[in-house]
Amino acid sequence: MLAEIKGINEECGVFGIWGHERAAELTYYGLHSMQHRGQEGAGIVVNDGMELKAHKGLGLVNDVFKHANFSDLTGNVAVGHVRYSTQGGKGVENVQPLLFRSQTGSMALAHNGNLMNEQKLRGELEDEGSILQTSSDTEVLAHLIRRNGMETNEESISSALNKVVGAYAYLILKEDKMFAALDPSGIRPLSIGKLGDAYVVASETCAFDQIGATFIREVLPGELVTISDKGIESTRFAMREQRRMCAMEYVYLSRPDSDLNEVNVHASRKRMGMELAKESPAEADMVIGVPDSSISAAIGFAEESGLPYEMGIIKNRYVGRTFIQPSQELREQGVKLKLAPVRGIVEGKRIVMIDDSIVRGTTSRRIVQMLKEAGAKEVHVRIASPSIQNPCYYGIDMSTRKELIAANNSVDEICEIIGAESVSYLSIDGLEKAIIKDKTLHQGICAACMTGNYPVKESGQTEISYTRC
Numbered sequence: 001m002l003a004e005i006k007g008i009n010e011e012c013g014v015f016g017i018w019g020h021e022r023a024a025e026l027t028y029y030g031l032h033s034m035q036h037r038g039q040e041g042a043g044i045v046v047n048d049g050m051e052l053k054a055h056k057g058l059g060l061v062n063d064v065f066k067h068a069n070f071s072d073l074t075g076n077v078a079v080g081h082v083r084y085s086t087q088g089g090k091g092v093e094n095v096q097p098l099l100f101r102s103q104t105g106s107m108a109l110a111h112n113g114n115l116m117n118e119q120k121l122r123g124e125l126e127d128e129g130s131i132l133q134t135s136s137d138t139e140v141l142a143h144l145i146r147r148n149g150m151e152t153n154e155e156s157i158s159s160a161l162n163k164v165v166g167a168y169a170y171l172i173l174k175e176d177k178m179f180a181a182l183d184p185s186g187i188r189p190l191s192i193g194k195l196g197d198a199y200v201v202a203s204e205t206c207a208f209d210q211i212g213a214t215f216i217r218e219v220l221p222g223e224l225v226t227i228s229d230k231g232i233e234s235t236r237f238a239m240r241e242q243r244r245m246c247a248m249e250y251v252y253l254s255r256p257d258s259d260l261n262e263v264n265v266h267a268s269r270k271r272m273g274m275e276l277a278k279e280s281p282a283e284a285d286m287v288i289g290v291p292d293s294s295i296s297a298a299i300g301f302a303e304e305s306g307l308p309y310e311m312g313i314i315k316n317r318y319v320g321r322t323f324i325q326p327s328q329e330l331r332e333q334g335v336k337l338k339l340a341p342v343r344g345i346v347e348g349k350r351i352v353m354i355d356d357s358i359v360r361g362t363t364s365r366r367i368v369q370m371l372k373e374a375g376a377k378e379v380h381v382r383i384a385s386p387s388i389q390n391p392c393y394y395g396i397d398m399s400t401r402k403e404l405i406a407a408n409n410s411v412d413e414i415c416e417i418i419g420a421e422s423v424s425y426l427s428i429d430g431l432e433k434a435i436i437k438d439k440t441l442h443q444g445i446c447a448a449c450m451t452g453n454y455p456v457k458e459s460g461q462t463e464i465s466y467t468r469c
C-alpha cells in the first residue's frame, strides 16, 4: 500500500481570494510567501465571473509567472497552488489548480494533502467509464464531485469528501462560489482571513501577512466553507473529531511567522528547544542551529541552557531544499552546497548542534563531518523532535521505512553513523508541551511518523501495513 501512497505524496500550499479586483496578483504574492511548501510547480486560476482561466507551469512561482501578463488574468476571484511531489507525476499536467470544464460550467481544484484510498477510488471511477488525465489524487476528487452529472455544490462536494480517506485541505472554485474544506482530523492547516471586504483562504497565515490581510479563523476539521458574494457560510460534511494538526508542520515545514491552530510556529520551535535543553543538556561552549528551520529551536536551547547561541553554520540562500534532490548522491552534494561551517567560531570548541529533525540522516552526518573538519572539538547533536520511525501517509515526504535512519538503528548506532559525540531526541511529551497550549478537543497533533499512532486509517484497517515499503 505504501507504494501507492508514495507516488502521490505532496507537501503543497493553497491560496484563494474572493472579492478583490487584484485577485490574481495577490494570489501570486500569497503563493510566493508559501514557496517553501512546494517548488516544483505553481499555478493560478482566475475567475472573472464568466469564465475560469488558468496560468500554470513547472518551477518556482517567480519563474512560472515571469512572463505572465496579469492584465490578462482579470477577475475578482482566484485560487492558487504551489506543488511539491516526491515521486512520479512531476509533469505539468499534475500542476494545480486543476481546471475542469463541462457543459454546466467550470471547476478548479487545489489540494494540499494525501488521499490514502486514491488507488481504490481511481479504479472504481475507471470501471464506471471515467478517463483520468493526471496521476494526481485531486483529479479523483473532481470526478467524485461530478459523478452522475451532479452539479458542484455543497451536497456533491460533501458526498465526495465522505468517500475519500486521508489528510486534505481543498480549495474548489466555480463561477459563483469558492469552497474550502478540511479533513475531519484537521491534519493539514487551512486558515481564513479578510482583506477589506475580500475573503482570503491560505495554508499558512504568512500569506495573509504578505498581502496585508487579517486572520479570522481556521477552517475547522470536517468543515466545508462556502464563500460567495453573499458572504461566508459553513456546513459540516463530517463530525468534528479531535484536531490532529501535523506535528511536522510545526517542527519543519511551516514558516516561523505563521500561526497554525493559533500557535505561532517560531514560538513552538523555541519551546521545543527549551524542552530539549531540559531533557538532554550537554557540556559545551556554544549552541548552533542548522539554518533555517532549526534556528528557533537552537535559540530556545541556548536560552534554557544558558549557553551562548552562535552562528556556527551559514547557509547559501540560493540553493533549494536538500529534499528536493531526487537521488541520495545529489542530496549529499546538496547539503555541501547549501551549508558551510564558520571556522573561526567552531574551531577548538565543544558544540551543541541543533537540528529540527533527522529523516535519512544525510544532513546531520554531513554537518557533523563539516564541523569536525573545521576544527570543532566535540559535536553533541540535539534533535528538536522525537525520532522519525514511520512513514507519513498524510502528505509529508517522509520516505519509506527502510530509508528512515531511526527505523533501522538505535540512538547509539545513529550517533556512530553520524560521527557525533552524543545524540539525543526530544521526547513526545516535550513535543506536545511545546505545541499544545491546552489539551482540549480543539488542540492536538498527529505525530504518527514518530509514534506509529495513525489517526486516520482506511475503514476496516486496524494496522497500517508496511509490507510494500
Ligand code: AMP
Pocket (backbone or CB within 6 Å): 252, 290, 293, 321, 323, 355, 356, 357, 358, 359, 360, 361, 362, 363, 364, 396, 397, 398
Ligand atoms: P535528512 O538529511 O534526510 O536526515 O533530513 C533531515 C533534514 O531535512 C532536517 O534538517 C530537516 O530540516 C529537513 N526535513 C525534515 N523533514 C522534511 C521533509 N518532510 N521534507 C523536506 N525536508 C525535511
